[in-house]
Amino acid sequence: MSPQVTVIAGGVGAARMLSGILRVVDPATVAAVVNVGDDLELHGLRISPDLDTITYTLAGEIDPEKGWGLRGETWQAMETVARYGGISWFGLGDRDLGTHLYRTHRLGQGATLTEVTAEIATAWGLGLRLLPVSDDPVRTVVTLAGDGGDDGTEVSFQEYFVQRRHAVPVTAVRFDGAESARPTEAAMAAITEAEVLVIAPSNPLVSIDPVLAVPGVRDAVEARRSANVAVSPIVAGAALKGPADRLLVELGHEASVVGVARLYAPLAATLVIDEADAELADAVAAAGIRPVVAETVMRTPEVAAALARTTLEASR
Amino acid sequence: MSPQVTVIAGGVGAARMLSGILRVVDPATVAAVVNVGDDLELHGLRISPDLDTITYTLAGEIDPEKGWGLRGETWQAMETVARYGGISWFGLGDRDLGTHLYRTHRLGQGATLTEVTAEIATAWGLGLRLLPVSDDPVRTVVTLAGDGGDDGTEVSFQEYFVQRRHAVPVTAVRFDGAESARPTEAAMAAITEAEVLVIAPSNPLVSIDPVLAVPGVRDAVEARRSANVAVSPIVAGAALKGPADRLLVELGHEASVVGVARLYAPLAATLVIDEADAELADAVAAAGIRPVVAETVMRTPEVAAALARTTLEASR
Numbered sequence: 142m143s144p145q146v147t148v149i150a151g152g153v154g155a156a157r158m159l160s161g162i163l164r165v166v167d168p169a170t171v172a173a174v175v176n177v178g179d180d181l182e183l184h185g186l187r188i189s190p191d192l193d194t195i196t197y198t199l200a201g202e203i204d205p206e207k208g209w210g211l212r213g214e215t216w217q218a219m220e221t222v223a224r225y226g227g228i229s230w231f232g233l234g235d236r237d238l239g240t241h242l243y244r245t246h247r248l249g250q251g252a253t254l255t256e257v258t259a260e261i262a263t264a265w266g267l268g269l270r271l272l273p274v275s276d277d278p279v280r281t282v283v284t285l286a287g288d289g290g291d292d293g294t295e296v297s298f299q300e301y302f303v304q305r306r307h308a309v310p311v312t313a314v315r316f317d318g319a320e321s322a323r324p325t326e327a328a329m330a331a332i333t334e335a336e337v338l339v340i341a342p343s344n345p346l347v348s349i350d351p352v353l354a355v356p357g358v359r360d361a362v363e364a365r366r367s368a369n370v371a372v373s374p375i376v377a378g379a380a381l382k383g384p385a386d387r388l389l390v391e392l393g394h395e396a397s398v399v400g401v402a403r404l405y406a407p408l409a410a411t412l413v414i415d416e417a418d419a420e421l422a423d424a425v426a427a428a429g430i431r432p433v434v435a436e437t438v439m440r441t442p443e444v445a446a447a448l449a450r451t452t453l454e455a456s457r
Numbered sequence: 458m459s460p461q462v463t464v465i466a467g468g469v470g471a472a473r474m475l476s477g478i479l480r481v482v483d484p485a486t487v488a489a490v491v492n493v494g495d496d497l498e499l500h501g502l503r504i505s506p507d508l509d510t511i512t513y514t515l516a517g518e519i520d521p522e523k524g525w526g527l528r529g530e531t532w533q534a535m536e537t538v539a540r541y542g543g544i545s546w547f548g549l550g551d552r553d554l555g556t557h558l559y560r561t562h563r564l565g566q567g568a569t570l571t572e573v574t575a576e577i578a579t580a581w582g583l584g585l586r587l588l589p590v591s592d593d594p595v596r597t598v599v600t601l602a603g604d605g606g607d608d609g610t611e612v613s614f615q616e617y618f619v620q621r622r623h624a625v626p627v628t629a630v631r632f633d634g635a636e637s638a639r640p641t642e643a644a645m646a647a648i649t650e651a652e653v654l655v656i657a658p659s660n661p662l663v664s665i666d667p668v669l670a671v672p673g674v675r676d677a678v679e680a681r682r683s684a685n686v687a688v689s690p691i692v693a694g695a696a697l698k699g700p701a702d703r704l705l706v707e708l709g710h711e712a713s714v715v716g717v718a719r720l721y722a723p724l725a726a727t728l729v730i731d732e733a734d735a736e737l738a739d740a741v742a743a744a745g746i747r748p749v750v751a752e753t754v755m756r757t758p759e760v761a762a763a764l765a766r767t768t769l770e771a772s773r
Contacts, residue, residue: 215551218555221558236533242537264542
C-alpha cells in the first residue's frame with residue numbers, strides 16, 4: 142500500500158518530480174497542489190501554465206526540447222496573430238490552444254478551475270489528483286529594478302518570465318489577490334491528510350511561495366512539518382532552469398542549498414540536497430533542517446524515480 | 458474615376474461579388490456593409506464569420522474547396538478540444554484562430570469591431586473599406602419547427618447553420634439586439650453617400666435582413682432606391698449555397714427570382730437575375746423591380762468581374 146503523497150508544485154521541476162513519484166507509488170494515492178500565480182488571461186483565454194506543464198509532462202506529451210508546451214506542436218495561430226501585430230510574445234501552440242479554449246469555455250459555464258483541471262487531467266489519462274491551490278485568482282506580480290527612471294515598475298509574472306526572459310533584476314514579488322483567495326477544500330485536505338508532503342524542486346519565491354500565500358496553506362504545511370520533505374531546486378549554487386538563483390540573491394537570500402534551507406526550515410523537517418552540495422550538509426543542518434544527500438538532477442526517468450524513493454523514505 | 462460603390466453583404470456570395478467589383482473599380486472607392494448577425498462567442502472568443510469570409514476571400518486565402526476558412530489550414534486546436542469533449546461542432550482552424558484571438562484581445566482593450574475589422578483588413582492588404590453594420594451585438598435567432606414536442610426551440614444562427622447543417626425546418630427568424638443596436642456612422646455614410654448601392658447575392662432572410670434590421674438602415678436604403686441594384690441569390694429556384702431556397706419557402710415566400718423581387722422591390726430599382734431565369738423577367742417586373750438578365754453564377758473571377766460590370770452599369 143502506497144503512502145498518501147501530496148506535492149506542493151510549480152511547473153517544470155515539480156512535473157519531473159511527480160513523474161518520478163508516479164513510478165514508485167500508486168498514482169491514485171498522489172495529489173499535487175499547484176501554483177496558480179503564473180496564470181494569465183490573454184486573447185480572452187484563461188491560461189494556467191503550471192497546471193498544463195504538469196499535465197503535459199505526466200501525459201508524456203511535453204515538448205522534450207523546450208520543457209513546456211506539447212510535442213508535435215504547430216504555430217499557425219500565432220503566425221496569424223503576428224500578421225496583425227497582436228500579442229505574440231507568449232507562445233501558444235495550436236495543440237496547446239485547445240486546452241485554453243476548453244478551459245475558458247468551461248469556466249465561462251461556471252465550472253471551477255478545480256473541476257476543469259480534473260477534466261483535463263482525466264482526458265490525458267492521468268491517475269493523480271491535480272489540484273490548483275485555489276479557485277480564486279492569485280497573480281504573482283514582480284517589481285522590476287529601475288534602470289534609469291524605470292524604478293518600481295510592476296509587471297505580471299509572465300511579462301517578467303517570458304516577455305523579458307527573466308533577464309531583468311527584480312526588487313520585490315507579491316501575490317495579488319492572495320489575501321482574499323480561499324484554498325480549495327480538496328487542496329487543504331490533500332495537505333493535511335497526506336502521509337508525506339513533498340515540496341517540489343520548484344522556484345521557492347515565485348512557485349512555492351504563491352501556494353503558501355493563500356490563507357491557511359502555510360499554517361497547514363507548518364503544522365505537519367515533521368512529515369514534510371523539501372527538495373532543493375538549487376544545485377551547486379545555481380538553478381537548473383529559470384531564475385531561482387538570481388531571484389534568491391535579488392530578494393535578499395543566499396543562492397545555495399543553505400539559502401533554501403533557511404527558507405524551508407519552518408516548513409519541512411527534511412531537505413533533499415544534491416550530491417554536488419554534500420559539503421554544505423552541516424550548514425543546512427545548522428539552518429534547522431535535516432539534510433539528505435541524493436542525486437537530484439532528474440536527467441532520466443530512472444533518476445527521477447530514485448529521487449522520489451529517497452524523498453519519500455526521508456519522511457519516515 | 459470609379460463610382461463610389463457600397464455593397465450590403467453577407468458571407469460567401471457577397472465575398473465573390475466583391476472580388477468581382479474589385480476587379481472593375483478602384484478598391485479605394487468600395488465599401489462593404491457587413492452582416493454581424495452570424496457572429497458568435499465561443500470558447501471565450503469573438504467570431505465574425507461573414508467579415509472573415511469576405512476578408513479571407515478578398516485576400517486570396519479562402520479555402521477554395523470549403524468556401525470558408527483559410528487555405529493550408531490545420532486543426533490541431535480542435536483536436537485537443539475534442540479530446541476534452543469540448544465544443545467542436547464549430548470548426549476553428551489553427552490559422553483562423555489567430556484572427557479570433559486578435560479580435561477578442563482588441564475588443565477587450567476597448568476597440569470597436571469597426572476598428573478591429575479595419576486593422577485585420579489592412580493586415581491582409583485589402584483596399585476596400587470593410588464595415589460591420591453595427592458595433593453593437595445583433596444576433597440572428599432561428600426558431601426550429603417542432604418535430605414532436607420540439608416546437609418553438611430557438612437556437613443561434615450557427616447552431617442552425619453549422620451544428621444542424623441547416624437541415625431542419627425553420628418557422629421564424631429574429632434579430633436579437635437589433636432594435637437597440639446603432640448602425641455605425643461609417644456604415645450609414647457608406648450607404649447614403651455611395652453612387653451605387655449593391656445588395657449582394659447573399660441570403661435575403663438571414664444575411665441581408667439582419668443588416669437592414671439595424672434601426673435606420675432599411676430607411677436609408679429605401680430612400681435611395683433608384684440607385685440601388687440587388688443581385689438575386691436564387692437561380693432557377695435554388696440557392697447556390699446554403700438554405701436560402703428552403704428558408705424562403707418556410708418563411709412564406711417564393712423560392713424564385715420572383716420571390717426575391719417581391720422582397721427587394723421596396724429596396725432597389727433593379728434586380729439582376731440569372732440567364733436561367735430570363736423567362737421570369739416579366740414576373741419580376743410585375744413585382745415592381747426592373748429585371749436585368751446576366752450570368753450570375755460566379756464560377757470564375759472573369760464571370761464575377763463581368764457580373765460586377767453589369768450590376769454597376771444597371772444602376773445608371
